Amino acid sequence: MAEDRVLRVRTLLEAVRAEGRTALTAPEGKVIADAYAIAVPGEELATDVDEAVSYAARFGGPVVMKIVSPDILHKTDAGGVIVGVEGAADVRAAFHKIIENARTYDSKARIEGVQVQELLPKGQEVIVGAVTDPTFGKVVAFGLGGVLVEVLKDVTFRLAPVDADEALSMLDSIRAAEILRGVRGAPAVDRWAIAEQIRRVSELVADFPEIAEVDLNPVIATPEGAVAADIRVILAEEVAKPRRKYTRDEILTTMRRLMQPSSVAVIGASNEQGKIGNSVMRNLIDGGFSGEIHPVNPKADDILGRKAYKSVTDVPGEVDVAVFAIPAKFVASALEEVGRKGIPNAVLIPSGFAETGEHELQDEIVAIGERYGVRLLGPNIYGYYSTWQDLCATFCTPYDVKGGVALTSQSGGIGMAILGFARTTKTGVSAIVGLGNKSDLDEDDLLTWFGEDPNTKCIAMHLEDLKDGRAFVEAARATVPKKPVVVLKAGRTAAGAKAAGSHTGALAGDDAVYEDILKQAGVIRAPGLNEMLEYARALPVLPTPQGDNIVIITGAGGSGVLLSDAVTDNGLSLMEIPPDLDASFRKFIPPFGAAGNPVDITGGEPPSTYEATIRLGLEDPRIHSLVLGYWHTIVTPPMVFAELTARVVAEFRERGIEKPVVASLAGDVEVEEACQYLYEHGVVAYPYTTEKPVAVLGAKYRWARAAGLL
Numbered sequence: 136m137a138e139d140r141v142l143r144v145r146t147l148l149e150a151v152r153a154e155g156r157t158a159l160t161a162p163e164g165k166v167i168a169d170a171y172a173i174a175v176p177g178e179e180l181a182t183d184v185d186e187a188v189s190y191a192a193r194f195g196g197p198v199v200m201k202i203v204s205p206d207i208l209h210k211t212d213a214g215g216v217i218v219g220v221e222g223a224a225d226v227r228a229a230f231h232k233i234i235e236n237a238r239t240y241d242s243k244a245r246i247e248g249v250q251v252q253e254l255l256p257k258g259q260e261v262i263v264g265a266v267t268d269p270t271f272g273k274v275v276a277f278g279l280g281g282v283l284v285e286v287l288k289d290v291t292f293r294l295a296p297v298d299a300d301e302a303l304s305m306l307d308s309i310r311a312a313e314i315l316r317g318v319r320g321a322p323a324v325d326r327w328a329i330a331e332q333i334r335r336v337s338e339l340v341a342d343f344p345e346i347a348e349v350d351l352n353p354v355i356a357t358p359e360g361a362v363a364a365d366i367r368v369i370l371a372e373e374v375a376k377p378r379r380k381y382t383r384d385e386i387l388t389t390m391r392r393l394m395q396p397s398s399v400a401v402i403g404a405s406n407e408q409g410k411i412g413n414s415v416m417r418n419l420i421d422g423g424f425s426g427e428i429h430p431v432n433p434k435a436d437d438i439l440g441r442k443a444y445k446s447v448t449d450v451p452g453e454v455d456v457a458v459f460a461i462p463a464k465f466v467a468s469a470l471e472e473v474g475r476k477g478i479p480n481a482v483l484i485p486s487g488f489a490e491t492g493e494h495e496l497q498d499e500i501v502a503i504g505e506r507y508g509v510r511l512l513g514p515n516i517y518g519y520y521s522t523w524q525d526l527c528a529t530f531c532t533p534y535d536v537k538g539g540v541a542l543t544s545q546s547g548g549i550g551m552a553i554l555g556f557a558r559t560t561k562t563g564v565s566a567i568v569g570l571g572n573k574s575d576l577d578e579d580d581l582l583t584w585f586g587e588d589p590n591t592k593c594i595a596m597h598l599e600d601l602k603d604g605r606a607f608v609e610a611a612r613a614t615v616p617k618k619p620v621v622v623l624k625a626g627r628t629a630a631g632a633k634a635a636g637s638h639t640g641a642l643a644g645d646d647a648v649y650e651d652i653l654k655q656a657g658v659i660r661a662p663g664l665n666e667m668l669e670y671a672r673a674l675p676v677l678p679t680p681q682g683d684n685i686v687i688i689t690g691a692g693g694s695g696v697l698l699s700d701a702v703t704d705n706g707l708s709l710m711e712i713p714p715d716l717d718a719s720f721r722k723f724i725p726p727f728g729a730a731g732n733p734v735d736i737t738g739g740e741p742p743s744t745y746e747a748t749i750r751l752g753l754e755d756p757r758i759h760s761l762v763l764g765y766w767h768t769i770v771t772p773p774m775v776f777a778e779l780t781a782r783v784v785a786e787f788r789e790r791g792i793e794k795p796v797v798a799s800l801a802g803d804v805e806v807e808e809a810c811q812y813l814y815e816h817g818v819v820a821y822p823y824t825t826e827k828p829v830a831v832l833g834a835k836y837r838w839a840r841a842a843g844l845l
Contacts (some may be wrong), residue, residue, distance in 0.1 A: 140170040144652045149210045157370040161250045164366035171335045174362045178252035184230045187221045189252040197221040197254040200229045202237045206244035213240035224662035260353035263332045264767030265340040271604035275337040277305040280353040292651040295337035302330040308754050324356035347371035389510045390584035393480040394521045395601045396455035397426045403429030403460035404438045412460035414530035422527035449474050458528050463487030474507025483513030489572050501574050512576045513730050516569030517547045518648035522591045525799040538563015539592030539675045541585045545570045549597045558666045579606040595621040595671035608656040615657035619674045619838040623667040657841030659834045673819045673831035676794035682759035684710035687733035688748050695733035697825035704834030723747040738766045753787045760795040767802020773809035779815035
């Protein structure tokens with residue numbers, strides 16, 4: 136049966152192609168709908184007015200009449216749709232009017248006739264569609280439909296194909312999800328029928344890469360089912376060339392030699408200060424890299440006290456990484472030598488490739504890399520740091536604080552912001568990697584490696600685009616169950632698909648698709664650079680929550696209100712405090728304080744009140760996370776609060792009770808030192824903000840849900 140439907144559709148698409156068309160007519164769309172069991176109303180193609188009258192009579196009620204022309208995509212715009220036609224006289228009049236409107240709209244349009252279609256009952260209009268995204272390939276879409284679809288833009292996306300459960304989840308991912316469940320006395324729609332329409336469309340586009348866009352708009356959803364009133368299918372001008380793929384084992388083998396090298400060659404090494412080749416050499420030597428460092432420069436015998444080689448092919452033994460510090464025009468010939476030497480990795484620092492319009496030069500080095508099996512990092516990068524190997528292969532400032540955070544960036548400027556943040560906050564890193572033009576190695580390669588790297592506990596990535604969105608999603612899905620992945624996607628305001636031929640295509644702007652599919656992959660999307668860095672710093676510090684119940688304990692009522700807002704804004708849940716727990720909290724707070732949630736102990740309380748309430752919050756198993764609001768007073772100074780909080784949290788962790796604890800400290804400058812102390816002792820704390828501590832807690836919850844831990 137599946138083979139039969141594929142053959143039917145294949146035959147139809149080949150016939151459309153043979154006519155030089157990319158848009159299918161409505162009757163052709165029905166052939167596809169029938170082949171994939173996409174529910175559509177009964178319809179017939181009338182080539183003259185008498186046929187139209189006959190078909191309308193056969194349907195026995197009001198009908199919809201639509202122009203059928205391979206040259207008119209947007210039928211409504213052409214005045215080619217009349218709804219609710221009933222009776223022979225009205226059918227005749229509508230037929231002539233539609234033909235007249237079509238000829239006025241486009242005098243050269245080929246007209247095949249008028250489609251006579253059953254009028255569907257009133258129901259909720261939704262849109263089901265699919266597009267070919269340049270990053271993620273085939274993507275299926277769902278949202279509210281009808282004429283307002285491009286105004287409301289309440290649409291969600293998933294990678295195609297989707298299974299039944301994933302399709303059903305899309306119905307709950309739009310802002311107006313409650314409408315589908317029935318509001319103000321309206322009945323709920325048949326959710327399963329809508330999900331089946333989504334699933335079948337996703338199968339169709341997955342089976343046929345040459346289909347660029349599919350539009351079912353509107354789909355009329357009722358309690359009895361979901362039927363597409365209109366189907367539009369558009370073929371691609373050309374099918375994208377598949378990207379070269381590497382197996383997981385191949386990626387890990389190469390990345391291991393890149394990130395844990397025993398021998399590094401620097402092509403373009405120099406004795407002259409101010410040269411990139413000199414800076415790279417100094418960083419490698421001064422950073423304490425214990426492996427072999429081989430300078431390559433045809434004009435020098437000795438560089439920084441090390442024997443220099445005329446060519447990389449003269450270097451004795453195996454070399455794991457060749458770092459390039461030469462002008463772009465010399466890279467190709469040197470890369471040939473790297474390939475002949477059998478070096479698996481080339482780190483291409485030079486700029487002057489695709490980012491400056493030199494696409495042919497970049498294509499040349501990619502071809503050389505593929506020919507010899509050399510993986511390319513860059514070009515146009517600052518290099519990379521692998522701290523656990525004491526490796527600083529970059530011309531930028533060194534960094535050697537070892538830790539569990541791996542950071543990557545597509546931009547050199549962002550890379551240096553990452554470095555400055557890491558130094559200021561004393562964030563330990565396992566690696567910092569520049570990706571630049573991503574001529575070869577990209578985020579999915581790094582994710583695959585960092586997912587297995589025992590030194591990496593959290594991965595944060597700044598990216599402007601993805602070369603292969605599906606490969607990234609696959610790598611992310613394999614990594615997220617083990618450790619968090621944070622992404623800062625630049626370009627949220629990209630214009631998107633302006634020239635799309637369908638409603639779905641017009642809705643599939645770059646960021647709309649990225650937003651949903653990154654969420655589908657389980658990554659945490661950061662709204663800005665500082666948030667990305669703070670999430671990366673905080674997530675390894677916070678224990679994984681065991682449930683959704685969050686309690687706020689605060690010394691300031693105003694902070695409590697703002698913290699409550701932040702909890703809601705981040706999709707978290709304030710615990711409903713049961714009477715016995717409420718009574719327990721009240722034992723420790725003054726009569727003019729307030730129990731409930733937030734627990735307001737008031738600002739004049741001594742350290743013992745903070746300690747007692749925090750202990751209670753950690754002790755009670757019904758509470759899963761604590762948010763602390765501190766107000767600077769002389770009664771309880773900032774460092775006193777920090778030390779008692781850290782001591783109590785450490786005591787409970789020794790007892791095996793680990794809960795996320797975040798804190799917001801309001802006060803004079805002393806609160807900055809207190810926050811640093813708390814952070815160093817496992818409590819994520821920030822001065823002068825109620826939003827940031829809750830945001831990082833929300834990120835931890837999003838990861839825990841994506842990883843299947845909640």
